[in-house]
Amino acid sequence: DADVTQTPRNRITKTGKRIMLECSQTKGHDRMYWYRQDPGLGLRLIYYSFDVKDINKGEISDGYSVSRQAQAKFSLSLESAIPNQTALYFCATSDGHPATNEKLFFGSGTQLSVL
């Protein structure tokens, strides 16, 4: 969905490097999420944020940190990358209204390889 933009699309880095993945959205949604996808494991939630002042850990937050710089921006950082963080990372948004749209809108993903 072009309304949710992730940068970069691909990144190769070395073990121990600090990496930041960025996500911006033009949908005006309050809720933003970071997921990682590994083959055969589906999507697992890393962190999520319901507004600028709200940050919550997901299932697999160890080794990651996030920053919600504005309603439209949510970045994911790997402080010291390790090879098992090689994965496809997705940012997603939702407006979180139970009566209407609880569905997620995804970015195109960032393929990260840690050597």
Next chain:
Amino acid sequence: SQQGEEDPQALSIQEGENATMNCSYKTSINNLQWYRQNSGRGLVHLILIRSNEREKHSGRLRVTLDTSKKSSSLLITASRAADTASYFCATDPPGTDKLIFGTGTRLQVFP
């Protein structure tokens, strides 16, 4: 641990046939959603069914939900080669305020 598990993990059919994918989950839910992912791309929402609904249709898609069995199925009728993708179910358990995804079914539709 994963909330949802899809079955089968992979499915290959010919164009024109119907494709059925199943999702089982572990806890009570507010709603269940199905998403589609083309290879290496972001997921796209297909359909949402609420816990008090039993069946829902959208075009060639038919979703059923059986909360007593904690299971859902996605039926794609008259499949097309363009339906080739991975399909994921996702649930929204009460009190969790987030979606939890299953492991997905890879569907291959041959022309």
